[in-house]
Amino acid sequence: MAALALTAGLAGCGGVAESESRTTTLTVIATNYGDSRHKNSQGYWDRVALAFRTEHPGIDVDISVHSADTVEKKVAELVERGEAPDIVQTDSYAEYADQGLLHSADELLSIPVQASFVPSLTEAGEMKRVQYGMPFTVSTRLLYYNKDLFRQAGLKPPNTWKELLAAARALKARGVKYPIAVPLGPQEAEAETLMWLLSGGGGYTDSTDHYDLASPENVSTLKWLKSTLVAEGLTGPVAPGELNRNAALLAFIEGEAAMVNAPLSLMRQIDDSTLSVPYGTVPLPSRTGKEEPTMGTADWVIAFKQREHREEIGRFLDFLYGEKYVTEQAALYQLLPVTVPAADAMRADRKQKSLWNGLDTLQNLELYPVSETNWSQVAEAVRSRIGKAVAPGGDPEAVLSSLADVAD
Numbered sequence: 001m002a003a004l005a006l007t008a009g010l011a012g013c014g015g016v017a018e019s020e021s022r023t024t025t026l027t028v029i030a031t032n033y034g035d036s037r038h039k040n041s042q043g044y045w046d047r048v049a050l051a052f053r054t055e056h057p058g059i060d061v062d063i064s065v066h067s068a069d070t071v072e073k074k075v076a077e078l079v080e081r082g083e084a085p086d087i088v089q090t091d092s093y094a095e096y097a098d099q100g101l102l103h104s105a106d107e108l109l110s111i112p113v114q115a116s117f118v119p120s121l122t123e124a125g126e127m128k129r130v131q132y133g134m135p136f137t138v139s140t141r142l143l144y145y146n147k148d149l150f151r152q153a154g155l156k157p158p159n160t161w162k163e164l165l166a167a168a169r170a171l172k173a174r175g176v177k178y179p180i181a182v183p184l185g186p187q188e189a190e191a192e193t194l195m196w197l198l199s200g201g202g203g204y205t206d207s208t209d210h211y212d213l214a215s216p217e218n219v220s221t222l223k224w225l226k227s228t229l230v231a232e233g234l235t236g237p238v239a240p241g242e243l244n245r246n247a248a249l250l251a252f253i254e255g256e257a258a259m260v261n262a263p264l265s266l267m268r269q270i271d272d273s274t275l276s277v278p279y280g281t282v283p284l285p286s287r288t289g290k291e292e293p294t295m296g297t298a299d300w301v302i303a304f305k306q307r308e309h310r311e312e313i314g315r316f317l318d319f320l321y322g323e324k325y326v327t328e329q330a331a332l333y334q335l336l337p338v339t340v341p342a343a344d345a346m347r348a349d350r351k352q353k354s355l356w357n358g359l360d361t362l363q364n365l366e367l368y369p370v371s372e373t374n375w376s377q378v379a380e381a382v383r384s385r386i387g388k389a390v391a392p393g394g395d396p397e398a399v400l401s402s403l404a405d406v407a408d
Helices: 002-021 041-055 071-080 094-098 111-116 119-124 147-152 161-173 189-199 216-230 245-253 266-272 310-320 323-333 340-347 350-359 375-389 396-407
Strands: 024-031 059-066 087-090 134-146 259-263 279-282 294-303 365-367
Touching: 024 041, 024 071, 024 310, 041 059, 041 310, 041 323, 059 310, 071 087, 087 310, 119 134, 119 365, 134 147, 134 323, 134 350, 147 279, 161 216, 161 259, 189 216, 189 294, 189 375, 216 396, 245 259, 245 266, 259 266, 294 310, 323 340, 323 350, 340 350, 375 396
Parallel strands: 024 059, 024 087, 294 365
Antiparallel strands: 087 294, 134 259, 134 279, 134 294
């Protein structure tokens, strides 16, 4: 009996060991979107991982969340050491895709999930017509305006550059410090720049998605900006090239700026502020009033091949892209959903009304050219040079040509 008991015990231990050996652990590195302890993204990812494990008991998910300015470095270090994580959620994919380190989306996702992405985001995640970047978050930029200042000046939200200029002049005449804040400082000038270029009929790339930085449309846009808004002092006491995004947004929150181009997350900042500035949002006015593509930014999910967990990664990503978690992520952080079903659900929900203007731009977004492997170098050049293009004595065409040289 003792022998039988010992045998049974060993068999039992072997069963546990065998069961544990069949458990796969996925490693995930993600970006934190929270601005407080309560909204730290770790909580979101922990909820997803717990729910997934309940449905897939043979797969563990080990998730670490890092600040946006450290994720890229952390992943690069792991890849360099030959310890690439299974899944990374970050703002780029081209470098690793170009090195052949990533799974393509169709190697991982079920057909319904792959087909559910907003089409413009699917295209933006492609390199050489193969999708490696799976969209995780997307945001757009809108023109925020101070309702009280506009009402006092008898103004309506502008739809054209002509109307924008007239409004800025009227606001300056009433003593508004920043009729329109234009942050072209080094913090995130590539975003503000792209917004203006798109509204002028240009952009960073042409219709074939190749760089076209010094196009006639782009030159014309910066010349207009320099000769009107900047030259007339309508952009406030700080030169655009010296004004960073955070300072511009703070000026709006404090009621010193009547207009500013900003992401949807500014709504959360205003809600969290004790100042409660009354605001409205509209698409950035275009040169003629014609609808132009809206500037958008996206973060991506990428999956590394190294640890050979393709099947398990696919199961987790199919779960992650369910409507429940896509909607939760977007609503929690004032972002836009990356799938059509989630977008439709939020558009029908009056609780999400503040995001409706953003949702309406989803089908007409223009993102950074992240499929270009040198985009980070081009973006850095934009941040350091573009402010000089609209400064007194600046030469928009020369600056844009120098950026084109970097791109080439």
